[in-house]
Amino acid sequence: MTLKGFDITLTPLGIQEIEMVRNWRNSDKVKRYALNQEYITPEQQLNWFISLQEKEDEYFVIHVGDESVGLIWFNKRDETIETGFYIYDESRQNSLTPYKIVTLFHDYLFNQKKFAALTCKIMPDNPRAVRFNLSLGYKEIETFDTYKSYLLTYEDYKKADAKISKLLRNEKR
């Protein structure tokens, strides 16, 4: 399932891309905000990719135009859907690209997959991610030693998405 919207394309992660993603994930700028700080070897990456075939988790490579810029995913554990994403290309991080990506992805998760709610985990030393996710309608629900957990209900998603989608789709008059 390829997702397209704005100038964004989300394509299911393929085996030919796992080395690129492994390098992204092991980079300091991505790893510093990950809960698992361990270095990932090529063998571990391959085993992880193979394990996805037995799960309902979905991972997508984020493309802006022809450029691969990051990864977005959800993990399904019982009835809990946990999401995450990172943009490796730092030049895109302070643009509207993150909103375009998440708008496209949330539409898929809520309106196609029909999930009732999403969760995410954010480390407290990542205030940019906290601000971003609060603006999407996520609410803080629990605090742990190394991260805080956030919940986005369908109702809160609809409220936030109504404003965000309108702004992103506002054509020049």
Place this chain on the structure above:
Amino acid sequence: MTQEEFLIRLSEEVQLDRQLNVDEMLCDVPEWDSLAMLGALSVFDEIGASVEIDELENCQSIKDILQKAGFDA
């Protein structure tokens, strides 16, 4: 809306506890992230000014943004 009012609204949308000033470069505003960009779009929408996303993303300064909004900054 005056230029001053636009700056006040923009500062609110960026969630700053101070007011942005016309001479600031965006790279010097630590809070200038994707949320700030969305906030800027929101203020444009409020005043009925239109801007292409690319144009807004190419702005380097508050002055650039004001000019896109139609002010003689």
